[in-house]
Amino acid sequence: MELVIGTKAWSTWSLRPWLVLKRTGVEFREILIPLRQEQGATTAAILKHSPTGMVPALKDGDVLISDSLAICEYLAERFPDMNLWPRDPRMRAYARSATAEMHSGFASLRGECPMDLSMWPKAKTLSEATHKDIRRIVKLWTDLMTKFGGPWLVGEEWGIVDAFFTPVATRFKTYGVKLSDFGDKSGAAARYAERLLERPEFKAWEAGV
Ligand SMILES: N[C@@H](CCC(=O)N[C@@H](CS)C(=O)NCC(=O)O)C(=O)O
Known part of the structure; x- marks a missing residue:
């Protein structure tokens, strides 16, 4: 799996699914895009990975998910034993x-x-x-x-x-x-x-x- 994220000091929406993915214990590759680059360079860099032009995005084989909550929902289904949502x-x-x-x-x-x-x-x-x-x-x-x-x-x-x-x-x-x-x-x-x-x-x- 690959998780596309933004600058770690600032990107709250990247942090959330990163924590959840880390919790699963699965090996993943992190693709870090520096945010706030000049002249649209950030958007251009993100667009190489995700059509939204926003981070985060998760790539798992041919599946691409480009929203923090949708990524977490996917991880909860992919790792059902981790109880990422409460069982009850x-x-x-x-x-x-x-x-x-x-x-x-x-x-x-x-x-x-x-x-x-x-x-x-x-x-x-x-x-x-x-x-x-x-x-x-x-x-x-x-x-x-x-x-x-x-x-x-x-x-x-x-x-x-x-x-x-x-x-x-x-x-x-x-x-x-x-x-x-x-x-x-x-x-x-x-x-x-x-x-x-x-x-x-x-x-x-x-x-x-
Ligand atoms: N609703 C989206 C929000 C994503 C979002 O706003 N990402 C920001 C960074 S935290 C972004 O990619 N901004 C693009 C930029 O700074 O150029 C989600 O939950 O994933």
């Missing part, structure tokens, strides 16, 4: 719902706090729209861990839903976001964010930044 249908529904909320939402947080793993952590003044996104994330994380007992978002196994929120945890660290200011009374959300950044798959990604 009810838990799986919650995991999918939270993953989809991340995939299509939190635009303000994403725009205002871009992932930058090469940046020294520095607190930033955030807009009310971003405050709202953070409060929603804290509530979502807290509710799911209360419902399913943690330590991961939907139960005992780390999976796709946790991979999807890993870039959020990096943003909270980089921009000095104190989750206790956003409804994290018990500190459970802050501890979950720390756990995400301690995962061996994330450490392996970070080593390549």
Whole structure:
């Protein structure tokens, strides 16, 4: 398998399926395209691999998948024993719902706090729209861990839903976001964010930044 990704410090959408693919333990080739090159060079380089002109893209034989969530769905089917989604249908529904909320939402947080793993952590003044996104994330994380007992978002196994929120945890660290200011009374959300950044798959990604 080959995974086409963008600059590791910045590309949140590449990070998510990379973590999931790493978790499977399968050997894969990484094709790294530097983002933000001048005069359309990034798009031209990505177009050699994927018609969307966006990363990530997964190539598995003659199959090409060009969206982070679709790649994770494919990996869950390709490696059914890895429990990348929870086995229990009810838990799986919650995991999918939270993953989809991340995939299509939190635009303000994403725009205002871009992932930058090469940046020294520095607190930033955030807009009310971003405050709202953070409060929603804290509530979502807290509710799911209360419902399913943690330590991961939907139960005992780390999976796709946790991979999807890993870039959020990096943003909270980089921009000095104190989750206790956003409804994290018990500190459970802050501890979950720390756990995400301690995962061996994330450490392996970070080593390549
Ligand atoms: N919905 C897509 C979003 C992919 C996306 O926005 N990728 C960005 C990088 S993180 C990209 O390829 N940008 C092209 C560029 O920077 O030239 C997914 O989930 O895979």
